[in-house]
Amino acid sequence: MDLAQRGTEACGCDLIYDVINQGLCMGCGTCVATCPVRAISMEYGKPNIDRDLCIKCGACYAQCPRSFFNFDVMNQFEAIGEAIDAAMLKGDE
Numbered sequence: 001m002d003l004a005q006r007g008t009e010a011c012g013c014d015l016i017y018d019v020i021n022q023g024l025c026m027g028c029g030t031c032v033a034t035c036p037v038r039a040i041s042m043e044y045g046k047p048n049i050d051r052d053l054c055i056k057c058g059a060c061y062a063q064c065p066r067s068f069f070n071f072d073v074m075n076q077f078e079a080i081g082e083a084i085d086a087a088m089l090k091g092d093e
């Protein structure tokens with residue numbers, strides 16, 4: 001998925017799946033401060049999202065400093081890196 005699109009279409013559930021459940025959350029609280037409807041609260045140092053309150057604005061995902069390190073994105077970067085390596089090796093032949 002296009003990264004800019006991901007940042008604007010993601011919801012609190014995506015933050016849970018892509019960041020928190022993958023162990024990427026560092027407990028900075030940015031998502032809590034960003035949420036316009038106060039759907040996120042910190043519990044035991046990690047965000048807890050009330051899905052009934054979430055209006056799926058994507059603000060928490062867009063502002064989270066760790067959301068762009070999720071595995072899907074890292075795989076994309078790895079694929080790009082591999083393509084560059086392959087192209088450079090081909091250039092040496």
Ligand code: SF4
Nearest residue numbers: 025026028029031064
């Ligand atoms: S903004 Fe991201 S890293 Fe910070 S507390 Fe929220 S989910 Fe964790």
Ligand code: SF4
Nearest residue numbers: 012035054055058060
């Ligand atoms: S309302 Fe917006 S900022 Fe709050 S949890 Fe939902 S998507 Fe995130």
